[in-house]
Amino acid sequence: MENRQINFFKSKDFNTVLKPFKKGTVVKIDSLDIRENQNELKIGLFGWYAICPSTELNKNKLYYFSLYDEPLVLYRDENENIRCIKNICPHRGASFFGGTLSDGVITCPYHGAKFSSGGSCQNLDRITCSHIVDNNYDNYAKRIHLYQYKALEKNGYVFVYFSKKSETDLNNIREDSPISNYELSDNGFSHEDYVFEEVLVDFKCDWSRIIENHLDILHLFWVHGDTIPDKDVNKNVLVSFNQKINVTHKYIESIYYYKNDPTKEFIRIKYIPPGRILIYKGDPSLSRYLQVLDHIPLGDNKARVIVRHYRKFLKNKLLNNLMLFKENQRKIFYKIFDEDYMILKTQTFNHNMGFISKDEIKLLGEDRIINYFWKWYKKSEDKDEPWKNINNTQNLNVYDKVILKYPPEIKKLEIINNIDIVRKTFLRFAAPLIFFLLVI
Ligand code: FES
Ligand SMILES: [Fe+2]
Known part of the structure; x- marks a missing residue:
C-alpha cells in the first residue's frame, strides 16, 4: 500500500x-x-456518489433527488440498468414529476413527449407542429434529447457520477476517479x-x-x-x-x-x-x-x-x-x-x-x-x-x-420502526404463549 x-x-x-x-x-x-x-x-468534489440503496428503485418508478441542487431522476430502464437524467424536460423545461415511466420510456407530464432509455424523443410529432419548424426540423429534433449522468449499481447501492456537466451522450463523460475506489472489495x-x-x-x-x-x-x-x-x-x-x-x-x-x-x-x-x-x-x-x-x-x-x-x-x-x-x-x-x-x-x-x-x-x-x-x-x-x-x-x-x-x-420512520418492534415482539413471544395457555 x-x-x-x-x-x-x-x-x-x-x-x-x-x-x-x-x-x-x-x-x-x-x-x-x-x-x-x-x-x-x-x-x-465531483465523482461517484452513492445516492440510495438499490432496493429503492422499483420497476417503473421515478426516483427524485438532487445533487448540489441540480434536480435529477433515477430509474431502471427496460433492461433493469440504472439511468440518471436531469429532471428537466428538454422540450420546455418542465419537471418529470407527475410524468410516467413504462418499460424504460419516460413521458413528460406537460406535452407528453416520450423519451427512450437512450434519451431520444420517440414522438416528436406529438410535441411539434411540423409546419412551424419545417425548415429546421432535423436540428430541432436533435436538441430534444435527455441530459444524463453515468449511473450504476454496486454492493447494493445506486451510484451516480456527478460533474455538473450532464451529457446527451454518456460516452462524453470522463471519469476522474474509478468506481473501484469505493468498492468494499477494493478496500x-x-x-x-x-x-x-x-x-x-x-x-x-x-x-x-x-x-x-x-x-x-x-x-x-x-x-x-x-x-x-x-x-x-x-x-x-x-x-x-x-x-x-x-x-x-x-x-x-x-x-x-x-x-x-x-x-x-x-x-x-x-x-x-x-x-x-x-x-x-x-x-x-x-x-x-x-x-x-x-x-x-x-x-x-x-x-x-x-x-x-x-x-x-x-x-x-x-x-x-x-x-x-x-x-x-x-x-x-x-x-x-x-x-x-x-x-x-x-x-x-x-x-x-x-x-x-x-x-x-x-x-x-x-x-x-x-x-x-x-x-x-x-x-x-x-x-x-x-x-x-x-x-x-x-x-x-x-x-x-x-x-x-x-x-x-419528522419522526414518521422512527415511529414505524417502533411499531414494528412491538408487533414483532408480540408475535414472537406473546402469541405462542397465549396459544399454549389456551391449549392447556
Ligand atoms: S415540456 Fe416536456 S413535453 Fe413539453
Ligand atoms: Fe455524531
Whole structure:
C-alpha cells in the first residue's frame, strides 16, 4: 500500500478555521497545519456518489433527488440498468414529476413527449407542429434529447457520477476517479461475509458539516455516550489515544490507538472522497464490524446520509430475527441522528450567518483529521465550484417535498420502526404463549 504517515505540528492548538463562511466567499487558510506531501488527497468534489440503496428503485418508478441542487431522476430502464437524467424536460423545461415511466420510456407530464432509455424523443410529432419548424426540423429534433449522468449499481447501492456537466451522450463523460475506489472489495472487505442493516436520512444542514461530524471521534464520548452500546464510549470515561494518519491519492485514514496500550487499536476512520467514510477496527479482512457512511450533497443545506452496519457475527438468520436485531439497531441509528441534528443545524446556521470568525474557532491537536478535511474541502470547492450559480432563494425550491426522505425532525420512520418492534415482539413471544395457555 502506498501511503505515508504525516508529521504534525507540535502545537496543541491549530487556532484555525478552514470552512468557508458562505459558499463562494474566500476565507484565509492558516498555512501548513499538515505538512504538504506527495501523496496528497486528490482535489475535487465531483465523482461517484452513492445516492440510495438499490432496493429503492422499483420497476417503473421515478426516483427524485438532487445533487448540489441540480434536480435529477433515477430509474431502471427496460433492461433493469440504472439511468440518471436531469429532471428537466428538454422540450420546455418542465419537471418529470407527475410524468410516467413504462418499460424504460419516460413521458413528460406537460406535452407528453416520450423519451427512450437512450434519451431520444420517440414522438416528436406529438410535441411539434411540423409546419412551424419545417425548415429546421432535423436540428430541432436533435436538441430534444435527455441530459444524463453515468449511473450504476454496486454492493447494493445506486451510484451516480456527478460533474455538473450532464451529457446527451454518456460516452462524453470522463471519469476522474474509478468506481473501484469505493468498492468494499477494493478496500479489503469481502461483503459476502457480513450481514447488514441500514438507514437513510436527509438532514437540513450543510453536507460538509456531517462529514466533519463523522470524522470527529471526540464527540462520540460526549454526545452519543449513552446511546452507543460500547462500555468504552461513555460520558464518564476519559480515554487518551495516539493517532496515526495515512494519506494516499485515494483516501485519508486516521487510526486511533489507546495511549496506555499503544498496540491496541480503538477505531480507524477512512475517508474516501467525495462522500464515503468507512469505520472499522484493524485489518479489513479480519474486521468483525464495518460501518459504511455515505454523504450526499442534495443541495444548499440539504444533505443525505446512508448508514450501513456490516457485521460478521449474527449471520444466523433465526437468531437475528428472534432478537429483532435489525429493528433495534435502526432504533439506535435514529437516536444517534437525533443527538447530532441540533448541533449540525446550529453550526451550519452560525457559519452561514458569519457569526463564527476565525478567532472564535479553535481546532485542537486532536482535530487534525478535521483540519486536513477542511483544507482539502476548500481547495476542492475552489476547483470544482459546485455551488456556483446556486440560487439563494431556497423558498422557491419546489423539489424539497418531493426529494427529502425522513428528515429527523419528522419522526414518521422512527415511529414505524417502533411499531414494528412491538408487533414483532408480540408475535414472537406473546402469541405462542397465549396459544399454549389456551391449549392447556
Ligand atoms: S415540456 Fe416536456 S413535453 Fe413539453
Ligand atoms: Fe455524531
